[in-house]
Amino acid sequence: MNWLTKAINFSEKIKKVFKKRSSKKELENSDWTSCCKGPILKKDLEENLWVCHDCGKHHRISCKQRFDIFFGKNAYQILETPQPIDDPLNWEDTKTYKDRLKEARKKTKQNCAVMIAKGMVNDIEITVGAINFDFIGGSIGAAEGEAIIYGVQHAIDNKTPYVFFPCGGGQRMFESPIALANMTRTSLAINELKNNNLPYIVCFTDPTAGGITASFAMLGDIHLAEPGCLIAFAGKRVIQATVKEELSPDFQTAEFVEKHGFVDKVVHRKNLKDQISLLLSILLKKNSEVKSEISNETSEDIKSITKTAS
Numbered sequence: 001m002n003w004l005t006k007a008i009n010f011s012e013k014i015k016k017v018f019k020k021r022s023s024k025k026e027l028e029n030s031d032w033t034s035c036c037k038g039p040i041l042k043k044d045l046e047e048n049l050w051v052c053h054d055c056g057k058h059h060r061i062s063c064k065q066r067f068d069i070f071f072g073k074n075a076y077q078i079l080e081t082p083q084p085i086d087d088p089l090n091w092e093d094t095k096t097y098k099d100r101l102k103e104a105r106k107k108t109k110q111n112c113a114v115m116i117a118k119g120m121v122n123d124i125e126i127t128v129g130a131i132n133f134d135f136i137g138g139s140i141g142a143a144e145g146e147a148i149i150y151g152v153q154h155a156i157d158n159k160t161p162y163v164f165f166p167c168g169g170g171q172r173m174f175e176s177p178i179a180l181a182n183m184t185r186t187s188l189a190i191n192e193l194k195n196n197n198l199p200y201i202v203c204f205t206d207p208t209a210g211g212i213t214a215s216f217a218m219l220g221d222i223h224l225a226e227p228g229c230l231i232a233f234a235g236k237r238v239i240q241a242t243v244k245e246e247l248s249p250d251f252q253t254a255e256f257v258e259k260h261g262f263v264d265k266v267v268h269r270k271n272l273k274d275q276i277s278l279l280l281s282i283l284l285k286k287n288s289e290v291k292s293e294i295s296n297e298t299s300e301d302i303k304s305i306t307k308t309a310s
Helices: 003-021 025-030 042-047 063-070 096-107 142-158 173-195 234-241 254-259 269-309
Strands: 033-037 039-041 077-078 114-121 124-131 162-165 200-205 222-225
Touching: 003 234, 033 042, 039 042, 042 114, 063 077, 063 124, 063 269, 077 142, 096 173, 114 142, 114 269, 124 142, 142 162, 142 222, 173 200, 200 269, 222 254, 222 269
Parallel strands: 124 162, 162 200, 200 222
Antiparallel strands: 033 039, 077 114, 114 124
């Protein structure tokens, strides 16, 4: 064996060692994660609602973690949403879509990327939806579309406002036209919610892009966003290549989008519960006053009709 062969073999051994040390599974099971100043204990991050003490970065969280923060630990009920068949197109590339779903379910302990819950915040009953980015990038397929629509129907049936925390890269490519159809279906569902005079508040989380932004996520009565989160349709590099101009460093951040009118307010995670409950108390009071005016007008019309008939 010559010196070149030895060097190549040694190089391959080093690569294997580093690959083994930095495997995804090992990082996920670690007590540590990384942020602005390097390693940080997940426990310390959790105590601050998964927000970095130093740079203020709002780390991605699961649906249940989101509900725990919004409603209080275990102070809510997870709703069981419809589950369509897994792989209607029998998709397969480097692995089958069914295998990808199995891995995502094992990793997140969710049936699909979307979860719906109901609970009380400051004496207001609220239906809340959230997306887990760890479930195939938070992408929307048939099951996710069904979950979002189920949440809307639950809100209508129980006369509750609907609050949604979107994230994800858009529609799921493994379901192709089925996933794309859910842009229309979820948009129609939100319109039905509005026809019933029920408030719909959207709070953008990192990242929200693609078909999610182009459908139900941009139809809120009020749009809030967590600091620094990405809000976009197409990616920054695609837009920059199209317009042939240099874009600002904060382009597509929550703060940039707020400045240009697509987000009403950027709110820190710790303040979201109070901000949303305050907004809902105002919106629900306004709705009740409108209903009261309509009821009074109807009452007067009935009196007038009765008087004329007599």
